[in-house]
Amino acid sequence: MVPAAHSTHRRRFAFTAGDAVKQGVLIVASFIALVPTLYMIATALKSDAEYAVDKLGLPDAPVLENFRAVLIDSPFALWMLNSFILVAGSVLVSIVVSCLAAYAIARMEFRGRDTLLALSTSLMAVPPIVMIVPLFVLYTQLDLISTYQGAIIIYAGLITPFSVYLLTTFFRTVPNELFEAARIDGAGDFLILWQIVLPLSLPALLTLVVVNSLYVWNDLLIAIIFLQEDAKRTLMAGISVFQGRYNNQVPLTMAGMVIASAPMFILYIAFQKHFIRGLMAGAIK
Template sequence: MKPDRALKHGVLLFAVFLALVPSLFMIMTSLKSDEEYTYNKAGLPQALVLDHFDNVLFHSPFFAWMGNSIILVVGSVLLSTVVSCLGAYAIARMKFNGRGLLFSVSTALMAVPPVVMIVPLFVLYSQLGLISTYQGTIIIYAGLITPFSVYLLTTFFRTLPRELFEAARMDGAGDLLILRRIVIPLSLPALLTLVVVNALYVWNDLIIAIIFLQDDSKRTLMAGISVFQGRYDNQIPLTMAGMVIASAPMIILYIAFQKYFIQGLMAGSVK
């Protein structure tokens, strides 16, 4: 192997190691007893302790929290995907005044940090009575993930052959029929990429869930795990066990759609 190639591989392996360190620390800590974690925070566990996983699964409202997270993920991702498909198709394939400006504004919204919108949204939701409601929180999440979705789908829709649209219009197909019968089937990799990325965002979010879902019965998984430290006397291994279990569904989702995920990330990069 050439020296420059070996150097590149070494740098990549080091970067992978750095990326995996937090996950390895989380798994190792979840398998330690509270006493062992006190004097051995960074080392390997001397004996595997599974009591924390039992406490998380069967001595806390874990499955209720997971159900709330699933409701938010499914609702917000579904709403965002439908809106994004319609918006991206209009921007990519329909001609109207302000199309470029609309796309620019939508893309610019990707740079707006969600934290700056919390105060006005909270005031508005308080007046509308949408605090601690699924529908209100779903709308917030859908609004946060839609700009990226529109950008990715617009880029992908523009790469589809123009001849397909012209042939469909000659056969009398309208825009909605073209979108449903031609564009969406051909855009499956990009759509599945959006599902994975957006589901990860909503599933892992903490700040929106804590502020806008204040009812304990509607607490999400990440918000519920965050109370372990306060409710269970700062038991870090217990919290880490909850994080390991909470990560499993998203890891499974990514592995299941990994092939489409990689294809979707490359969508529109080569024309």
């Protein structure tokens, strides 16, 4: 009773000054966070002529021509498909590898276990650029430049240390009794992993899928070095090339950016909860 009265009193009292300032700060921050997106969308809907005279306002007569031009006259759809293949491939490989390893690390006794986990975890801090040179030389030798499988292995490797770390932490929280019970029923380790641990770990797995997909989808460095052939370009590598080519056609470029950011944006709005949880878990890495 007393705390409630206190808190309503406080709220009414503070709103006049403090809360108004706080709202103001958050509104300004939200505006700054959104301004590039708003500019991108508004500009994409303008004609070149309109953009020349009005760079800031909303489009007077929205045109869709820019979107048509991007989708039809440039290989955007192909780039997106390439990105999608890489995301699907590398996230799948990484999840399988890290589930097996995390299960062993969390649930089995073996020599070198702690060293392996420490080593794997410390690799998260090694910047990807450091690994590029020998892999590039090797891939040239093996004819793996501009192949999906080549890039998928590199991406899978880069995202796996975090996956192992997260899954190990998660698997350790699964109660021991579940394992004992399954073992008495005669289930082997693989069955336990598949039928008990994984279903229980769905939230953690979903988080991993979100964080890792975002990483692979958004990457530029690996894409630009290891997928040089035009037919294998990813979306990010593609737009980095594309934007230079149409330097003066800003609305066209922005239409391309709207299309390029749409998949992650739609996923973000649709799966807010998982994204936010995923980003928070990913941030702690």
